[in-house]
Amino acid sequence: MLNVVQIGSVGHYAYALTTMRKYKLSFVGVCYPHEADNRVRAERNFARFGFEPPVYDDWREMLETLKPDIAIVNTVMAYNCEIARTALSMGISVFCEKPLATTLSELATLEETYAISQARIPEGGRRPVLCAMFGIDYLPHFETAYRYVKSGALGDIRLANAQKSYRMGNREAFYSDRAEYGGTIPWVAIHAIEWVIRIGGLRPVSVSACASTACNAGNGTMEASTLCLFACEGGRMASVSADVMRPATAPTHDDDRLRLVGSRGILEVRGGRVYVIDGGGEHELTLAETETELFEEMVMEMLGRGTCRVSAEDAFLATRAALTARDAADGGAPLVIV
Amino acid sequence: MLNVVQIGSVGHYAYALTTMRKYKLSFVGVCYPHEADNRVRAERNFARFGFEPPVYDDWREMLETLKPDIAIVNTVMAYNCEIARTALSMGISVFCEKPLATTLSELATLEETYAISQARIPEGGRRPVLCAMFGIDYLPHFETAYRYVKSGALGDIRLANAQKSYRMGNREAFYSDRAEYGGTIPWVAIHAIEWVIRIGGLRPVSVSACASTACNAGNGTMEASTLCLFACEGGRMASVSADVMRPATAPTHDDDRLRLVGSRGILEVRGGRVYVIDGGGEHELTLAETETELFEEMVMEMLGRGTCRVSAEDAFLATRAALTARDAADGGAPLVIV
Numbered sequence: 001m002l003n004v005v006q007i008g009s010v011g012h013y014a015y016a017l018t019t020m021r022k023y024k025l026s027f028v029g030v031c032y033p034h035e036a037d038n039r040v041r042a043e044r045n046f047a048r049f050g051f052e053p054p055v056y057d058d059w060r061e062m063l064e065t066l067k068p069d070i071a072i073v074n075t076v077m078a079y080n081c082e083i084a085r086t087a088l089s090m091g092i093s094v095f096c097e098k099p100l101a102t103t104l105s106e107l108a109t110l111e112e113t114y115a116i117s118q119a120r121i122p123e124g125g126r127r128p129v130l131c132a133m134f135g136i137d138y139l140p141h142f143e144t145a146y147r148y149v150k151s152g153a154l155g156d157i158r159l160a161n162a163q164k165s166y167r168m169g170n171r172e173a174f175y176s177d178r179a180e181y182g183g184t185i186p187w188v189a190i191h192a193i194e195w196v197i198r199i200g201g202l203r204p205v206s207v208s209a210c211a212s213t214a215c216n217a218g219n220g221t222m223e224a225s226t227l228c229l230f231a232c233e234g235g236r237m238a239s240v241s242a243d244v245m246r247p248a249t250a251p252t253h254d255d256d257r258l259r260l261v262g263s264r265g266i267l268e269v270r271g272g273r274v275y276v277i278d279g280g281g282e283h284e285l286t287l288a289e290t291e292t293e294l295f296e297e298m299v300m301e302m303l304g305r306g307t308c309r310v311s312a313e314d315a316f317l318a319t320r321a322a323l324t325a326r327d328a329a330d331g332g333a334p335l336v337i338v
Numbered sequence: 339m340l341n342v343v344q345i346g347s348v349g350h351y352a353y354a355l356t357t358m359r360k361y362k363l364s365f366v367g368v369c370y371p372h373e374a375d376n377r378v379r380a381e382r383n384f385a386r387f388g389f390e391p392p393v394y395d396d397w398r399e400m401l402e403t404l405k406p407d408i409a410i411v412n413t414v415m416a417y418n419c420e421i422a423r424t425a426l427s428m429g430i431s432v433f434c435e436k437p438l439a440t441t442l443s444e445l446a447t448l449e450e451t452y453a454i455s456q457a458r459i460p461e462g463g464r465r466p467v468l469c470a471m472f473g474i475d476y477l478p479h480f481e482t483a484y485r486y487v488k489s490g491a492l493g494d495i496r497l498a499n500a501q502k503s504y505r506m507g508n509r510e511a512f513y514s515d516r517a518e519y520g521g522t523i524p525w526v527a528i529h530a531i532e533w534v535i536r537i538g539g540l541r542p543v544s545v546s547a548c549a550s551t552a553c554n555a556g557n558g559t560m561e562a563s564t565l566c567l568f569a570c571e572g573g574r575m576a577s578v579s580a581d582v583m584r585p586a587t588a589p590t591h592d593d594d595r596l597r598l599v600g601s602r603g604i605l606e607v608r609g610g611r612v613y614v615i616d617g618g619g620e621h622e623l624t625l626a627e628t629e630t631e632l633f634e635e636m637v638m639e640m641l642g643r644g645t646c647r648v649s650a651e652d653a654f655l656a657t658r659a660a661l662t663a664r665d666a667a668d669g670g671a672p673l674v675i676v
Contacts, residue, residue: 158583161579165599165604215601227567229565229567229577237548237550239567239579243497247604250620251619277588278585282587282589334672
């Protein structure tokens with residue numbers, strides 16, 4: 001069936017392992033291009049699922065030699081874009097860590113490569129799929145919010161407030177280096193930006209943002225607190241607050257929130273639950289069961305049996321909005337999202 | 339004892355009635371300068387507290403004739419500033435509806451008049467007091483938050499998210515007219531801005547903002563959704579979300595929230611309760627009892643027995659930040675708060 005390789009092990013590759021076993025995909029090669037890609041830990045995780053992929057020193061050589069169907073791309077943030085672009089240009093489907101790039105110019109080259117890959121009919125008849133690791137969308141509370149919004153129950157959504165709050169924990173060295181890390185807005189806030197876009201249905205057109213490295217526990221240029229204000233199409237608007245200042249004593253690692261204010265009601269995701277106020281008053285929604293996992297959905301799309309809920313287009317827009325927001329924070333002036 | 343007059347009856351003058359009765363202040367005159375100042379309703383409210391103040395046609399004449407100690411100023415938003423300024427210039431203390439002005443230039447004249455009133459030693463030895471109607475600060479949950487923050491338990495507060503959400507309800511005609519109303523940011527968001535300043539201790543230095551009249555139930559130029567991003571001193575930051583889109587079916591009129599992210603913990607006011615995560619893990623604070631009411635505190639300050647918890651300076655800064663935010667939203671570009 002499908003052959004899979006993995007490049008890097010810094011990110012959320014574990015999303016793929018269950019599906020790879022379930023569908024008996026062949027794990028034909030792995031490469032650890034960055035010193036932060038912890039081979040020992042990755043191999044321990046692979047072994048739990050019965051995988052023992054051969055190790056390659058050079059990811060390009062691995063792609064050219066093996067010509068896999070799928071490349072799982074999740075080394076350090078700054079290097080994923082080039083790898084994803086190379087794979088796509090070879091017609092290989094890519095399961096890629098977010099952000100899809102750490103600079104807007106790199107992102108543009110990836111978008112161009114993706115567009116080309118979709119425009120031509122490839123050998124074997126299968127266009128490559130690009131799926132970004134927005135796995136949080138698959139949690140029951142976000143899927144529940146998505147379905148409720150798409151039912152039209154909130155009417156016209158005018159205002160969104162989204163939040164990510166993480167514990168700092170111990171961060172590896174590359175988080176301290178903007179050139180490798182990309183920043184907290186593209187790494188953390190991007191999830192909340194993606195909810196605003198995909199769940200809220202808002203289209204950001206410009207952004208003002210603030211970010212600060214204060215209280216970052218010695219992690220170099222890593223921002224510990226960030227805030228973005230997105231002006232969206234049709235006079236709509238969204239705030240995205242993302243911090244890495246959640247106390248170590250907090251009961252959970254993260255505190256994900258989304259509040260959507262519509263013409264017919266208000267929805268709020270908080271603490272893994274979904275609350276709405278609509279024509280029926282204030283009530284809590286029963287959580288949806290999500291049958292399909294992220295990587296599984298990608299495989300299904302490749303097999304022509306459905307589509308990933310987070311499209312490549314949404315992933316591009318979320319990445320573009322996040323990178324523009326980071327640049328706006330850096331420059332201290334609002335920027336248009338082009 | 340102290341003589342009190344009231345000008346206008348659109349706002350929160352009711353804050354004063356209990357204290358006026360408790361301290362046996364003399365309610366010596368009232369004036370209804372705007373057609374929206376509902377005399378019948380006001381007189382019904384006064385009567386409940388045993389007051390039947392004489393009615394004057396002209397507020398200037400009333401101030402000059404009666405030379406009261408206190409003027410309660412709460413006619414339609416756009417006219418309060420001139421009245422407050424006139425009273426202060428006569429050495430009369432002012433209990434004024436927020437915002438203190440609806441334009442930055444008007445606000446500047448009020449600040450100047452106030453500064454002059456404080457600089458000279460007045461006849462009778464009593465400097466006039468200016469107290470703005472930020473009554474929400476007196477609610478137990480906000481007082482609890484204030485005391486907790488001032489204890490230092492949150493450490494250095496780097497990030498604030500504040501929210502006002504109101505039901506639209508039936509709004510009188512002047513809400514439809516920007517020239518009279520001033521806007522939803524100065525009228526509604528200003529409370530959340532004031533919490534950020536006074537409770538959070540942040541000092542806003544510039545602001546980006548969005549506002550939209552969509553879904554305003556036919557209320558002319560009244561904004562139904564607004565968002566502000568404040569860059570604050572020392573690289574700190576605050577978002578303020580204010581909307582008038584809370585469904586009529588909601589269990590309460592308002593949904594006030596404040597989240598403060600500090601170097602040592604996170605505090606959140608929500609649903610009239612106060613939650614913190616600090617060194618002791620996640621817990622809820624016991625609500626403080628607030629002994630003194632807003633107007634009572636003003637009277638005490640006039641008698642030299644304490645100070646209002648919301649100082650004139652904080653009220654000026656909150657108004658300046660709100661008006662600047664509104665202007666930033668109007669102009670579609672960030673503005674420095676001067």
